Amino acid sequence: MMNFSAHTGVLWQHSGMRILLVDDDIELCKLMRRFLHSEGIDAHCVHDGDAGLTQACSGDFDLALLDVMLPGKNGMDLLREIRQQSQLPIIMLTARGEEMDRIIGLELGADDYLPKPCNPRELAARIRAVLRRTASGALSTPQVIRAGSIELHPQSRTIVDQGHPLALTTTEYAILATLIEQAGTVVSKQTLSESALGKRFGPFDRALDVHIGHLRKKLSPLPDGVSRIKTIRAVGWLLIAE
Numbered sequence: 001m002m003n004f005s006a007h008t009g010v011l012w013q014h015s016g017m018r019i020l021l022v023d024d025d026i027e028l029c030k031l032m033r034r035f036l037h038s039e040g041i042d043a044h045c046v047h048d049g050d051a052g053l054t055q056a057c058s059g060d061f062d063l064a065l066l067d068v069m070l071p072g073k074n075g076m077d078l079l080r081e082i083r084q085q086s087q088l089p090i091i092m093l094t095a096r097g098e099e100m101d102r103i104i105g106l107e108l109g110a111d112d113y114l115p116k117p118c119n120p121r122e123l124a125a126r127i128r129a130v131l132r133r134t135a136s137g138a139l140s141t142p143q144v145i146r147a148g149s150i151e152l153h154p155q156s157r158t159i160v161d162q163g164h165p166l167a168l169t170t171t172e173y174a175i176l177a178t179l180i181e182q183a184g185t186v187v188s189k190q191t192l193s194e195s196a197l198g199k200r201f202g203p204f205d206r207a208l209d210v211h212i213g214h215l216r217k218k219l220s221p222l223p224d225g226v227s228r229i230k231t232i233r234a235v236g237w238l239l240i241a242e
Contacts, residue, residue, distance in 0.1 A: 018060060019127065020075050022052035022078065023067040023093065032065075035120050041127070049073025055067040056082045063089040063130060067116075068101050075106060076112045083109040089170040093118075106210040111171040112197070113207075130199025141212075143144045147183035147241035149220070150228070152176075164222050171197065172218075176239075179229065182242035186232050212237060 019036060021043050023029050029045040032088040036043040044061070045155040046052050055062050056078075056197050064082070068075035079090060093115040102113045111130050114123060151160040159176055161167050168176065174196040179187060193201035193208060201208070216227045224242050230238045 016040050017131070020052070020055050020061040020064040021045045022047075022049070022056075022064065022070065022075070024048065024069075024071055025067075030122075034125075035123075039124050043220055049075070052078050056084045056088055057189055059086075060179040061088065063091065063127060065091050065093055066110075067093045067097070068098070068105070074219055075102075075196045076108060079105060079110060083169075087167070087169055089133075091130060093138045103206060104208060106207055107214075109169050109214075111169055125198075130170060132198060133170050133196070147180045147239055148228075148240075150180060150239075152180045161218075166218050168215075168218070172211055172215055174216055175208070176219075179237060179239035186238045187238050188236040190236075192236060196236075214235050 012035070017040065019041050020042050021029055021032060023032075024046070024047045026045075026047060029047070033043040033045055044055065047090060049072055051062075052066065052070070053073070055061065055192055056091055066075045066078055070078065073081075075092060079092065082088060089111045090109070091139065092102070093116050094101040094105065094113055095116060098115075102115075105113050111133075114126055143154070149162045152159065154177070157173060159173065159180070166176075172237045175192060178192055178196045189208060190201045193199060193205070197207065212231075214227060216229055222228055222240060226240075228240050228242070230240055232238055
């Protein structure tokens with residue numbers, strides 16, 4: 001059970017911010033909704049995958065929290081179906097210790113994950129980090145940043161590869177934008193985690209590796225067929241601007 005017994009102070013205030021919470025634990029949803037409201041976030045709760053899919057694709061929410069263990073359509077199925085229709089930022093809620101759930105969630109396009117039970121401060125911090133990445137493009141200057149055939153358009157939050165816009169999750173966009181901005185330079189795991197994920201890099205954290213794997217599949221290769229994103233062992237990654 002998550003501990004939402006104490007008010008932790010206003011960590012995030014945003015007029016009109018709406019979060020979708022998909023979890024079949026009704027009492028927990030009430031606690032989470034009350035806590036998020038104290039943080040200035042309006043949370044709407046649904047308790048099964050079908051209702052979650054309809055609401056997540058409605059365009060009415062800024063972010064969704066999905067529990068992996070749902071009746072009927074489970075959280076992974078729901079995530080997969082949402083990603084076929086929407087790039088809504090998504091944080092998965094997984095049972096503590098279920099590393100495979102977290103990896104699969106990232107593979108399917110989740111922006112982040114949080115093990116249950118969790119600390120409410122961490123929940124607010126994770127939501128805040130993902131929403132910061134979503135909102136950052138609105139504050140960016142309109143210039144186009146180019147790295148070879150790749151173009152970063154900060155104002156519209158789009159990345160174009162060889163003239164074709166890439167379908168990216170919020171987190172994939174944040175990671176690739178960071179690599180483009182520092183193209184030709186090695187970006188350390190710590191720097192990339194802090195700038196793109198909004199958290200410190202942990203020695204056993206595989207989230208960046210999973211997201212980088214997705215980006216390699218979505219980006220066109222170099223003329224010799226090699227990936228544009230090069231791994232610098234034990235250090236980080238380098239985007240080759242060819």
